[in-house]
Amino acid sequence: MTASGSSLPATFRGEVIEPGHSAYDEARRVWNARYDRRPALIVRPAGVDDVVSAIRFGRERDLEIAIRSGGHSASGHSTCEGGIVLDLSLMRGVTVDPERRIARANGGALLGELDIAAQAHGLVCPVGVIGHTGVAGLTLGGGIGRLQRHFGLTIDNLRAVELVTADGRRVRASETEEPELFWGIRGAGANFGLVTALEFGLHEFGPLLHRGVAIYPATRIHEVWGRFRHAVDHAPATVSFILGIGRAEPAADYPPEVAGEPIAILAYNHSGDAASVERDIAVLGLADGAVAVSSSSQPYLEVQTANDLALGWGRRSSIKGGQANDLRSATLDAAVEVAARAPGAASFSITAQGGAIAVHADDAMAFTGRAAAIDVSADSDWDDAADDERNLGWVREAMAVVERDLIVGRYINENDDDTQADVRASYGEAKLQRLRALKRAWDPDNIFRLNHNIAP
C-alpha cells in the first residue's frame, strides 16, 4: 500500500514530509550521522489526536513505526528505512507548578526546556548532561546525569506518563493508575506506546553547581581507582562523580607532562551548599598525584548547556556500557592499554552510582542495575564514515576489556547493541519475562519495535 501522507485524515493538523519535499533531507536526519535512513514518510503530530491518527495510519499500511523525541538514540531507533517516523518536534514544551513542585513535559520536549522551566522556580529534575537530548527517550530508559546521587535517576522522579497505545487508546500510568505498566515504562518505556506527556517531581536546587576536575597520568590509575571506589560508598549523596580513562589528545589543552599519554580524569559535581563542598569531596583526595586540578561554581543552566555545541548533531558515534561493582586490577591495566590506542577523544566513563540511585530496590522498576556501584561505558565520536571501523572496533575492544567485571544490567540508553541477547543482559531473565507479559498486554503485535525490543 502507498505510504502517501495524503491519506492521513483531514483532521490531521501537523506536518507531513515525504521524499521529494524540500524539507525531507533535513527532516530525516537524526543526531547520530551513522543512521542515514530514508523513511517513506515523516509526520509531525501537532497534538495527541494527531498521534492517534498517525499510529492508526502506520498500522493500517503495515509501515514500520519509528518514534522520535530528541533523536539521540544510540541505536538509530528514531528513524527507519521505508517506514513512518512520528517526529514529536511540534510537541515540545514544559510547564511547572511550583506549588506542587511538579513539571509536565510534552512528549517532544528537550532536556534544556525542562531545566530552564524548573530553574525559573529554583527547582530541578535530575536529567542528562546535554540540553538537546529528548526528555522522553532519556527518561523511558532511565536517565543519568550530574545530580543523580543526590536526587535519583530521572525515572525515580517520574510521577506519571500519558501515552497512546498501539490500538489508539489514551492511557495514564502512575503508581496508582496502571501500576504494572508504569513499572515497565521506567526502564523499558519505548515498548508500550507513544508517550505524549511526562510528569516529574522536582527538588529545590540551584542556581549554582559546584564542580571540580583533576587529571592524572594513567600510571596512577590504581590509587585513583582505590579512592574512587571507596568514595562510591562513603561520599555524601550531594557529590556525583565520574572517572574517565582516555588519552590526552595532543590537540587539546592538557598539561605537557601527559600530552599524548593515557590519562585518568576524575570530575565531581556537588549539588549542596557551597560551605560543605570541601568537606564533602575530601574523600575523593582530588589533588593526590594530579598534574592539574581545578574547581568552580557555575550556574547549573550554564553547565547543562556547556557541551551542547561540542556534542551537536551530525557526528558519528558509538557507545556501549554496563554495570559493575568493582573493576579488577587487571581490568584497569587493560583499560589503560586500550585507552593509549584510543582514536580521537574516545574514552571510558565510569560513573559512581550509590547515593539516591541505590535507594530503590532493583526490582522496583524495569531499569536494572541500580544496586551496582558503578556504570561503566566506552564511547567514541567521529566525523568521517571512512573511520567507522576504527572507532567501532575501539569501542568493542574497550567493552570487551571490562566485560568480565559486569553484572546483570545494561543501561539501554548507553548501548548501541540491541539484539535479544543484549536485551536479556539489560534486564535479566526474571524481569524480561515480566516485561514480555506486559508487552503482550499492551502491544501484542509489536507495533513499537524500534527500541531495545521486548519481543512479545
Ligand SMILES: Cc1cc2nc3c(=O)[nH]c(=O)nc-3n(C[C@H](O)[C@H](O)[C@H](O)COP(=O)(O)OP(=O)(O)OC[C@H]3O[C@@H](n4cnc5c(N)ncnc54)[C@H](O)[C@@H]3O)c2cc1C
Ligand atoms: C549527545 C548525547 C548525550 C547524552 N547524554 C546522556 C546523559 O547525560 N544521560 C543519559 O542518561 N543519557 C544520555 N544520552 C543517551 C540518551 O538518554 C538516549 O540516547 C536517549 O534515547 C535519547 O532520547 P531522545 O528522545 O533524544 O532520542 P530518540 O532517538 O528520539 O528516542 C530514543 C528512543 O526512545 C523512544 N522514544 C522517544 N520518544 C518517545 C516517546 N515520546 N514515546 C515513546 N517512545 C519514545 C524512541 O522510539 C527510541 O527508541 C545521551 C545521548 C547523546 C547522543
